[in-house]
Amino acid sequence: MPTKKIYGWTGKILKIDLTTGLTSIIPTMDYAERFVGGRGINAKLHFDEVPASVGAFDPENRLTVMTGPLTGTIAPTSGRVEVGGKSPQTYPNESYTVSSFGGWWGPELKYAGFDGLIIYGKAPKPVYLYIRDGKIQLRDAAHLWGKDIFTTQEMLWKELGDGRKPQVLAIGPAGENMIRFAIMMHGSSSASGQGGFGGVCGSKNLKAIVVRGTGYVEAAKPKELMDVSYAMNRWIYRADQRPEQWTNIASFHRIGWSFFQGQKVKGWKWLKNYTRKAEACHACPLGCRVFSNITDSQGRQGSAKCNQFWYEKYDVQRHKDITEVFYKAAKMADAMGVNGFELIGMIPWLQKCFEEKIFTREDTGIAIEDVGTLEFAEKLLKMITYKEGFGKILSEGSPRAADIIGRGSQKHLPHMNRGFAHHWDPQLWSPQALFWAMETRHPVSSIHAMYWVFRMYVQELWPAAGFASSADVVAWSRELFGTDKAIDYSDENFYDPVHATVAKWMREYDVARRSMIVCSYGPTPLFFSSYSSAPHYTIPLRSPDLESRLFSLVTGSDLVPDGAALIAAGQRIINVERVIAAREGRTREHDTLADYLFTKKKKGKVTGPGGKAIAVERAIDRTKFESLRNEYYRINGWDAAKGHPRRETLDALNLKDISVAV
């Protein structure tokens, strides 16, 4: 019997046991019908293959690396890859989480013939995995072990290049030494950062995954796919043609973090003095990263995006101006394989602990007064990476380090939940508080999906940049949620149950998108554009039908025919992830926020009644927040006692195989 032709997916997931070197193939379509790809398939693979008792650094942990049906096609922003597995970084327990990265590695994997990889076991000696047009090799990585991420890539390009560079996903010394927040990285700044999967690779003696493919990804309806993609591409491109107004994300990123901190002058200075051109992932018209003209000690230059600005604040404080120091520190962390996002939380925590004399210079060997200098960053990074002295404690990540140290250091942690450092302010937006409480990690992509309403594109909140009027914001709220209140973050409405609905919907949308895969950044404003009255932002595409349309045109399947089906797929995937979390012992007491968010007030400007900007100042009320979270459980069909999915909920989502296991 002839098999049905598959479009979009390659149809093969490669499973590799590093202990024995044996490989096998799993048909993608066994999973894709219900879980699409990317984050969805990762969740199901993890559910099927990894028992809850397995630790992050155990050989039995699976590192799943998945692309989606759109990856490697012309669909805009379709270059990303999803990573999943038991994470060493999550706190209080090592639990399943996800991470993703962009660049060109994912498309190359599909051109080489695979939708994804399941990697388990532990190689007897350091190896790297080389996949070239369907051929798989585990090669000796003795010469690469100990090398930084950039050098590793250069060496592998030289070793394996055939006129074109293979795409290399590598770990640095931090990953090799299994620090809990080590990254995997590809190119100059495409990293799978949060989750600490670099350390998981290190625990498996896997230095790099190198892919090179000359195959193709075939779309079922290329003509229509090109039409839709072109409209999206043009829309974003057109936004980019208005740089003087800074109307888009790419422009924000090119200006840099300073701009976000309200230091416009310094932002401009970074842009004018230290940057040269933008960098984009596969098929992305945005290009949110920017190449710097700052050369490192090895004679390399590279690109940076927002989270590579983790040291900038200290650089500015120290030097009274923006200098090369912050960028050099960021690139040093990248090269070693240390996740800068954790340092965003760790440095203020260290400062506070020194201030409170919880530990001293003698205890730690850290001269905290030098913060802002390159020497300080270098010393701290080396200490962590090579687990030297106090660095051994810090390499556990700040929350675990605080537990080891004790002495009240825990209460100074700026970590919001699951051991991830503060990002954005849940005191201002209730859906965001729910994202932070419910996600398996730092919920950055859900936050990105809500940028529009939170701040970025609302004219009233940011007159220079916003394109959406108050009326647009209200129309969005009314159309999707049947009420005007979904965008109302005034004190009176902050705990309204509708925010639980928004949070649920937005998480599902985000997760479904991360299964396709399209970037949580790029098309977001496009999706909302159909609600915008600004003429140059209108496009005859109604979303979230947009993503489902791209999906249908690439795959030719009717699995996700419209936006509602897309949201339903997201719901199914979130339930699988929730069952995994429940199995790992997560209950309602973990679905919360750090204590300081309930006590420390935050000032800010948000949308209030009628989509108008209002100023608020508040901390989160614990009791009211918990009732909002209970509402979130209720609408998800999860039980109130533990927040675990009910069996009938899973059955209704076509997850009978999972409900049996509950």
Place this chain on the structure above:
Amino acid sequence: MNCKKEEHCEEITENNEEGSKRVALMSSRREFLRNTSIGAFILASGLVPVEEAAAGKKSADVPKAMKFLVFDPALCTGCGTCQMACSTLWNNGKASPALSRVTVSRNPFGTSDNNYSPNPCLQCVDAPCLKACPLGAIKVEKKSGANARVIDEKLCKGVRKCIEACPYEEKRITYDAERNKALKCHLCNGDPQCVKWCPNGALRFSGPPDFSPVVEYLPQVTKKPMVDKSFMIVLEEERKKELGYPREEK
């Protein structure tokens, strides 16, 4: 590869009221490469009669391309949208850099604005690929007025001599193994889609004598704070002369 380009990149700086405008011209080592590659071909193939037939065609026999692709690496973000558009459109929905007639080279650690760059076919004046084809499958497309060198797929048998003859290290002609055909830029019958799709305007469709689309583009570029105030025109030696360059060439 890019590094080669960087080595041979010479910059000419002119002053105007907007500040410095940079026009960088690349001397591509075309002559050298062409001579060596054709030389190697004769030695290796031993197909003397075929080579004679090809060599029989003089430069003067092949009309010059009147329009072709020019590009500015400084605007290229490396997204590869051009190669996705090219391959999807001309290979029945198959997206792949390996099937694209325009490729993108990337060096994420490169120190020059050339580190990411599209590599379009420049429709060489002397058309070495056309002359190298033993089957005469590469022809000049005259209908659109661009005089693109195009492969007649009915005649192409996948010999790949054209790829060998292509003077660039990053070959401008690719090979579709599944169909056993060489794939070469045909300028989309006078409306190149890569130009239309590039989100950053890094590719332009232009031609002698004045390269007007490029010149028109300059003021737009200077408005963009992100990019360098230049449009880097990558040209063959012959084309440079048409433009009045080299002005300061050694």
